[in-house]
Amino acid sequence: MTSRNLVKLFRNSLLVGGVTTVIVGLFVRWHELQPFFVDFKIKDIISAILWLLLMGFLYSVISQMGFFAYLTVHRFGLGIFKSASLWNGIQIVLILFGLFDLVYLRYTNFAKTGDSILPYLLPALLLLIVGLAVAWLKSKETNREAFIPALFFMVVATLVEWVPALRINAQNWFYLMLFALMACNAYQLLILHKLNAQSEQERQQRLKQKEGKANNNKKMSKKPSI
Template sequence: MNLKKLFFLFWSCMALGAVVCTLLGLMLQFTDQSFGFLKADEIGYNVFNMAVSGLMIGVFSQLGFFAYLTASYIALSIFRRKFLWTTLQGYSSAFAVFALGYMLYGERDKLSDWLYWVLPLALFIGSILVAFVKVKQTNKSAFVSTVFLMFVVTVLEAWPSINGDETNAVSVFFMITPLFICNAYQILLLHRLVGNSKQEADSATITKSANSAS
């Protein structure tokens, strides 16, 4: 890993966030005329605001992604055995699915009557699919860590939209979708950047390789 590769990951993730938010915002604007940006209902949701918000979400996704890699590196140093850290991530991912559904169920009057089961299920299925792609590109050791990143970290990153005072189903959907896509892009690209496509590709090992190569 070098500065050139880090810069590529940085700007490409931001660009992806901008594109996803722009397309998603336009779709929401056409399907829901009351959908506004920063409460500016009188001017609507214009393309510039969509792109800027996407850039910010892309940066936020990167912060969460590298925070997770750092946490994985520290956890592996503490546990000493990768199996223990992998097991903890697996149990945490399973618990987070039910915890998210329970939390959304308590907010169903403010959100919707379907979000409390649709969002955890869709996010979990999406995380599994991304993990299968990661395993196909690397090896089986990357499965659990990828699911943890795609579900738990994405939910933590999107928490302000989920638990906000004026949150709604549309705002949750608008926030969590680009975060999920940006996180998937980063985890599927990182092993190529550090040259570990068929080696130990779990997050902690990738972080060690990136640190030693820089």
């Protein structure tokens, strides 16, 4: 990927994280922000939106770190196991294990006596459904072999990035971080192959321009015939 497209990926990922966090934050924290809007307190509204925007930028940076870490892990996995099918099988096991832990560990650590397991099951289902949708789009735009790695990234990488909110288990932070991470992860995953293709086209264009300049220089350097 060219440096220009790398900067573009970073910048757009920040925007995705910031905008998503602002929108979701206005919903999940509405009970706290409602007085600002009712009383039309402009300064407080702007401060709250800026705070949510900065938190979204932070979530985006965490997402991008996880994305590039996964790209490295994926290459290591292919190199170690020497088989894409075997590595995919291991990723499927890790996906199931991660979803099970998301439900079981949260239920055992935070549920009170008599609480239903359904509220602890819903985030796992949401993450799985979004992961399946993004993985399907990725495989449709690239190839079928991309489905399992994309699903693994959307589920397992998101869980790892989500750990700070999972430990606190505060509902506001819980969903605020989840939606921001899913949005950033999905964006990076779906735009990567497009940016790579664009970078390759830009390199080819630069190469043609250099060849054209070199040919022009050769023609100009030739001595005139008598």
